[in-house]
Structure formats: C-alpha cells, structure tokens
Amino acid sequence: xxxxxxxxxxxxxxxxxxxxxxxxxxxxxxxxxxxxxxxxxxxxxxxxxxxxxxxxxxxxxxxxxxxxxxxxxxxxxxxxxxxxxxxxxxxxxxxxxxxxxxxxxxxxxxxxxxxxxxxxxxxxxxxxxxxxxxxxxxxxxxxxxxxxxxxxxxxxxxxxxxxxxxxxxxxxxxxxxxxxxxxxxxxxxxxxxxxxxxxxxxxxxxxxxxxxxxxxxxxxxxxxxxxxxxxxxxxxxxxxxxxxxxxxxxxxxxxxxxxxxxxxxxxxxxxxxxxxxxxxxxxxxxxxxxxxxxxxxxxxxxxxxxxxxxxxxxxxxxxxxxxxxxxxxxxxxxxxxxxxxxxxxxxxxxxxxxxxxxxxxxxxxxxxxxxxxxxxxxxxxxxxxxxxxxxxxxxxxxxxxxxxxxxxxxxxxxxxxxxxxxxxxxxxxxxxxxxxxxxxxxxxxxxxxxxxxx
Numbered sequence: 001x002x003x004x005x006x007x008x009x010x011x012x013x014x015x016x017x018x019x020x021x022x023x024x025x026x027x028x029x030x031x032x033x034x035x036x037x038x039x040x041x042x043x044x045x046x047x048x049x050x051x052x053x054x055x056x057x058x059x060x061x062x063x064x065x066x067x068x069x070x071x072x073x074x075x076x077x078x079x080x081x082x083x084x085x086x087x088x089x090x091x092x093x094x095x096x097x098x099x100x101x102x103x104x105x106x107x108x109x110x111x112x113x114x115x116x117x118x119x120x121x122x123x124x125x126x127x128x129x130x131x132x133x134x135x136x137x138x139x140x141x142x143x144x145x146x147x148x149x150x151x152x153x154x155x156x157x158x159x160x161x162x163x164x165x166x167x168x169x170x171x172x173x174x175x176x177x178x179x180x181x182x183x184x185x186x187x188x189x190x191x192x193x194x195x196x197x198x199x200x201x202x203x204x205x206x207x208x209x210x211x212x213x214x215x216x217x218x219x220x221x222x223x224x225x226x227x228x229x230x231x232x233x234x235x236x237x238x239x240x241x242x243x244x245x246x247x248x249x250x251x252x253x254x255x256x257x258x259x260x261x262x263x264x265x266x267x268x269x270x271x272x273x274x275x276x277x278x279x280x281x282x283x284x285x286x287x288x289x290x291x292x293x294x295x296x297x298x299x300x301x302x303x304x305x306x307x308x309x310x311x312x313x314x315x316x317x318x319x320x321x322x323x324x325x326x327x328x329x330x331x332x333x334x335x336x337x338x339x340x341x342x343x344x345x346x347x348x349x350x351x352x353x354x355x356x357x358x359x360x361x362x363x364x365x366x367x368x369x370x371x372x373x374x375x376x377x378x379x380x381x382x383x384x385x386x387x388x389x390x391x392x393x394x395x396x397x398x399x400x401x402x403x404x405x406x407x408x409x410x411x412x413x414x415x416x417x418x419x420x421x422x423x424x425x426x427x428x429x430x431x432x433x434x435x436x437x438x439x440x441x442x443x444x445x446x447x448x449x450x451x452x453x454x
Contacts, residue, residue, distance in 0.1 A: 036079040038148065038165055039189035044072060045163070047086030048152050052125050067091055068125035069136075071103065072150060073110055073117045077291065079416065081148065082189070085110075086123055098139060107143060121148030127155065129166065129181050137168060137181075138431075145424055149181060161188070168427065179430060293375055298339065305345075306338025317432070329432035333442075336425035341449050343418040346371035350405050352453055362402045365392045372417060374401065377410030415450075422446045 052068050070088040074081065087106065090099035107119050122140050124133060129151055140147040149166040156162030169182035233255060239245040240252075302310075313334030317327035349364045350373050364371050368391030378384045381404040387397045405411065425446050433439045 036076075036081045036148075036167070036184065038184050038186040039080075039082045040150075040163070040165070040186050041074075041082065041084045042188075042190055044074075044083045044086040044150075045161070048123050048125065048150070051086070051088045052152070052154060062091075068123075069098070070123050071106070071119055071140075072121045072123055072148060073114070074120045075117055076120060078294065079413075079420075081120060083120055083148070083150070084117065086150075089122075098136065100139065100142075103143075119143045119147075121150065123150040123152065125152045125154050127153050129164075134179070134181065141427065141431075146420070148184065169423065176435070179427070293370070294372075297370070297372060297375060301339055301342040302335070305342040306335050309338035309341070310334035326432050329428045332428035333425050333432060336421040336428065337446055337449060340418045340421040340425065340446070343372050343414055343421065344449060344452065347373055347411055347414045347418065348452075348454065349373075350402065351411055362398055365398045365401050368392055372414035373405050373410035375410075376413040377405045377408035380408045380410075418450060422450055 048068075048070065051070055055062050055066055055068055056064055058064065068088075069091045070086055072083050073085040073087065074083040076082075087110070089106065090102045091097075092099070111118060119140075121144060122137075124136075126133070129149070133149065133151075137147065137149055146167065151164045151166065153162035153164075163186075165184045165186045166181035167184050168179055236245065237255070240247055310331050311334070314327050314331035317330040322330075346364060349362060349371065365374075370388045374384065374388065378388070384401060384404055387394065387401050390397070392398050392401055426443055429439065429442055429446075433442075
C-alpha cells in the first residue's frame with residue numbers, strides 16, 4: 001500500500017508475553033463479517049509440525065518446554081492470501097521477548113530469495129489463544145499492516161486438522177472497545193507438485209503406486225481431451241468466419257456463454273466473443289494489471305481525500321509535541337480513515353438513489369472515473385473493460401456500467417475494502433492513544449464512516 005512505502009521498520013524490541021492468563025476473552029465469537037480469503041499450503045503445516053517435533057524431542061536449541069513460535073510467508077493479492085511457508089524465529093522464554101533484529105534479517109533474507117513472497121503473519125502451538133498471543137501479535141504489525149495468526153493445537157480431540165487462523169478485530173466488550181482475535185475461514189490448497197511431494201513423504205512402502213500420480217495422469221488425459229475439443233471449436237468458428245460453414249446462431253450463443261464463464265486470459269492479450277454473427281473484442285487483464293489499477297485508484301483516493309486527513313492528524317500530534325511513534329500512528333489513523341471515507345463515498349454512488357445521496361447516482365461514471373466498485377465488478381463482467389478504456393463516453397456506457405456494477409459483487413467487495421481500512425485505522429489509534437472518552441469518540445467516528453448513507 002501507499003502507506004507502507006512511507007513507513008520505516010522499527011528496530012527496537014518490545015517485550016511481550018506469549019503465555020498469559022486465559023481468563024480474559026481474547027477471541028471473538030463467530031468470526032468476522034469481513035475477512036480475507038485464506039489458502040493454507042501443506043509446506044506451511046509441515047513447517048509448524050517439524051518445529052514442534054524438534055522442540056519436543058530435543059532436536060532444537062530450545063528446551064522442550066519452550067514456546068513454539070514462528071513466522072508465515074506467502075502471497076497476498078487484495079483480499080486473497082496464500083500461506084506457503086512457516087519458519088521458526090528466535091524467542092526467549094525467560095524474558096518473554098522476540099528477537100526483532102534477528103527476525104528482520106530473516107525476513108530480508110527470505111524475501112531476497114523469494115521475491116514474490118512476503119511476511120503474512122506468525123504461528124504458535126497452543127491449545128487456545130491467550131492474551132499473551134494478543135500482545136505478541138502487536139509486534140508483528142511492524143512487519144505487516146494486518147498480520148494473520150495461525151494456531152495449531154498440539155493435542156487435538158478430532159480427526160480434522162487442528163489449525164485455526166485469526167485476524168485482529170475491534171469488538172465492544174462491556175462497553176469498552178477491545179481488540180480481539182477473530183477466526184478467519186481458510187481452505188487447504190495444494191499445487192500439483194505439492195500433492196505428489198507430500199504423498200511421497202507420507203508413503204510407507206517404497207514400491208507402492210502413488211495415488212496422486214494416478215490422479216495426475218487422469219487430469220493430464222482430461223486436459224488433452226479438453227484441448228482437442230477447444231481446437232475443434234476454434235476450427236468451427238474459423239470456417240464459419242470464412243463462410244465455409246453456415247452460421248448457426250444458437251450454437252454461437254452457446255459458445256459465447258461458455259466463453260463468458262471463463263476467467264480472463266493470463267497473457268493479457270485480447271479474446272473475441274462471437275455473438276449473433278458479430279465479433280466483439282474484449283480486453284482481458286492479468287492479476288498484475290488488476291493490482292496496478294487498484295494501486296492507481298488508491299493513489300488517487302489518497303491525494304484526493306486521505307492525504308488531508310492523514311496530514312491533519314499527524315500535524316495535531318506534532319503540534320502537541322508527541323513522540324515520533326505517536327505522530328506516525330496518528331498519520332496512519334488518518335491515512336486509513338481517509339481511504340475508507342473515499343471508498344464508501346464511491347460505494348454510495350451505486351448503493352443509494354440520487355435523492356438520498358444529494359447528487360446524481362452514477363456521477364463518477366459520468367466523469368469517466370473507475371472506482372473500487374467498478375474495478376471489482378470487472379472480475380465478473382470483463383465487458384466493462386472497453387467501457388473503462390473509453391471513460392464511459394460511448395452511447396449507453398454509463399447505464400450499462402451502472403447496471404453491471406449493481407448486479408455484481410463490486411459493491412460488497414468495496415465495502416469489505418473500506419471495512420479493512422477502518423480496522424487498520426482503529427489499530428493505529430489504539431497504538432497512539434490510551435483508553436479515554438476521546439478515543440471512544442474517534443472509534444465511533446470511524447464506525448460512522450462505514451455506516452453513513454450520504
């Protein structure tokens with residue numbers, strides 16, 4: 001994000017307890033309404049398990065009673081997160097501190113080798129989350145704005161994987177805003193190479209036939225069959241186009257419907273929709289294109305709205321002669337609050353009527369602006385792409401785009417993005433201020449940003 005580029009990684013180590021009283025509530029019931037889509041890969045699970053095994057059997061420098069704590073690496077694209085790896089970190093049980101300098105070096109070395117991955121969060125092995133885990137979680141905010149926490153139960157009572165994944169979430173406990181762990185839904189995901197590798201690790205007989213290899217062969221045959229059928233369709237379309245075969249409009253519509261259901265192509269080129277005898281060119285994009293578009297959108301939102309709020313919050317702290325860390329946290333609060341405000345403003349352009357909004361609905365479309373709801377909608381409606389390219393200046397573009405956004409998940413996903421930034425704003429506020437009426441008022445202000453209707 002833009003803000004991360006402006007942040008400097010802190011170098012001091014803060015002492016935090018990883019084991020503490022469990023009488024306090026540290027987990028929110030039921031999970032959060034807004035969360036990332038998390039995929040957990042086998043190598044990360046093996047990494048945590050191996051760390052636990054080495055500690056317990058004496059294969060580690062740490063005593064058998066030591067806390068098992070490490071970091072998670074992987075990829076994040078918007079709200080989609082993939083955890084690929086888990087690596088232990090140096091943790092002192094006597095002083096209850098994490099060696100932050102050592103961790104910084106580990107992160108630098110790992111990301112230097114795997115340039116497409118980043119630190120996503122951390123893990124621990126325990127029967128349940130504790131207040132000590134909450135305290136340690138705050139240390140990882142220096143490395144990731146919204147770190148994940150993976151908890152593995154060493155003594156599971158069920159046959160399922162004994163793993164929970166949490167995010168940090170604001171809850172009101174006894175009328176007091178409190179940061180708690182909120183469980184995040186996750187799924188186990190494997191690449192083909194991972195499936196084969198993990199099965200080889202788990203096999204008990206060296207001469208046994210790999211079940212995954214059989215599955216792989218079946219998948220390979222299926223893909224070859226599919227490729228042949230796609231080639232047949234392409235040949236048919238070519239002959240229709242050259243008038244070697246008569247036009248069958250019903251068949252062309254069926255083909256067009258199938259193409260519409262496919263994801264956008266990975267090479268960033270163009271593909272054609274054949275519909276009613278006409279050829280319609282639709283620009284497709286890669287994930288990298290999507291990332292750049294969202295980054296540009298957030299940059300515009302920062303310069304338009306968030307920069308004013310962010311600088312105002314930081315200036316207030318500087319004028320009050322607050323510590324640099326407080327000024328930085330205030331700046332972060334304003335940054336995320338400002339982005340959330342602008343994203344909600346863009347959502348309201350589609351979510352409410354012009355009478356309630358106080359301006360014409362779809363005004364951003366009329367101005368040629370591609371906002372968050374529109375960018376999210378393109379994932380379901382790639383035909384929005386040419387409309388965006390011509391800034392909705394074609395006949396009927398505004399109405400068509402407005403309808404597609406309303407029918408898509410664009411509004412819902414944009415609200416999730418706004419909710420994400422409000423949570424990060426409250427996180428920063430909690431670091432900058434102590435519990436007080438003033439803090440409560442600012443938290444309420446952040447909530448109003450999300451719930452406002454005009």
